[in-house]
Amino acid sequence: MTNTASLPLMLKSLRLSEFRLHWESLAEKALHEQWRPEHYLSELCHMELSSRTDKRQLRYLKESNLPSGKHVGGFDFNVIEGLTKARLHELADNHEWVKHATNLLLFGASGVGKTHLASALGYSLIEAGTRVKFYAATALVQHLQEAKQHLKLQDALNKLDKYQVLIIDDIGYVKKTEQETSVLFELIAHRYERFSLIITSNQSFEDWDALFTDTTMTVAAIDRLVHHSHIIQLEGESYRRKAAIKQEE
Known part of the structure; x- marks a missing residue:
């Protein structure tokens, strides 16, 4: 035996x-x-x-650093226009767009659920075995600026490559300075046609001159983002404003 x-x-x-x-x-x-x-x-x-x-x-x-509780089932489609439940589930369940390094760009006013949707997709991707990282845009830019100051920007960009999807939340709040603009553009260029970005913004493309220091860089950044992308424009009343009004009633 x-x-x-x-x-x-x-x-x-x-x-x-x-x-x-x-x-x-x-x-x-x-x-x-x-x-x-x-x-x-x-x-x-x-x-x-x-x-x-x-x-x-x-x-x-x-x-991932994803905000807690932001799942697909918790989103109210009845008060928001621009995205159907079927479209969201298609993005959440069919990950071919990630395999092809396609970006997802979510536009809309503050409080319409952009962060919730981006995070919900992040959770769905993780369940399918995809590595995801969530960043507030200002925090990510600060991190990359610091790396650039220490002559390690390329190393920082390479480390982010382990995440197939990078979520950049509230890109419209990045300040228009040469330092912030340059690292943000280098990140977009670095991931172009290699890995996906999910970006939320309260500013439409026509207002992105407020983010970058010159028109040439603005056009180049937008061109790379939209070349392979899904663009969703959300419209509706702010969830936070509605909640505040309901509490006062």
Whole structure:
């Protein structure tokens, strides 16, 4: 009879944690139910893969910095125009646009749900195994500016490549300075046709001269963003304003 005393140690060395935890109990079940060997092995592999998927999703969620509670099911489509539930579910469930490095640009006034929608898509992507990172635009620009000051901007841009989707929230609040403009443009150019951006903005393209220091850079940035993109214009009353009025009633 084969000596299995060293099996837990070997499974630990191979980093097969679910095998190590369940091989004995599952072996008893397999014997009792007269499983074929491949059935037993398949069940163990399924448990291992399922556990790894769950752990990976938890890790992706933790690193994503997504706002909590912003899921697809929590969005009220009855008060917002410009996006249907079917369109949102198509973007959330069909990730071909991410595979093709397509961008998603969400425009609309403050409070219409742009951040909620961007975050909801982020959660859906993570569930499908895609790495996502959420940044307030001002915080991201500050991070890249600091890297540039230390002559490490390219390193910072390369590190962001591990995220297939980068969410940049409220790009309209970036200040129009040469330093902020240059790093924002370099980020857009760096990810062009390589990885996806989800960008929310309360300013339409015609107002983006307020973001960049010259028209040439504005046009070049917009051109790269829209070349492969889905553009959604949201219209409606601010959720926050409606909530404030309701509280006063």
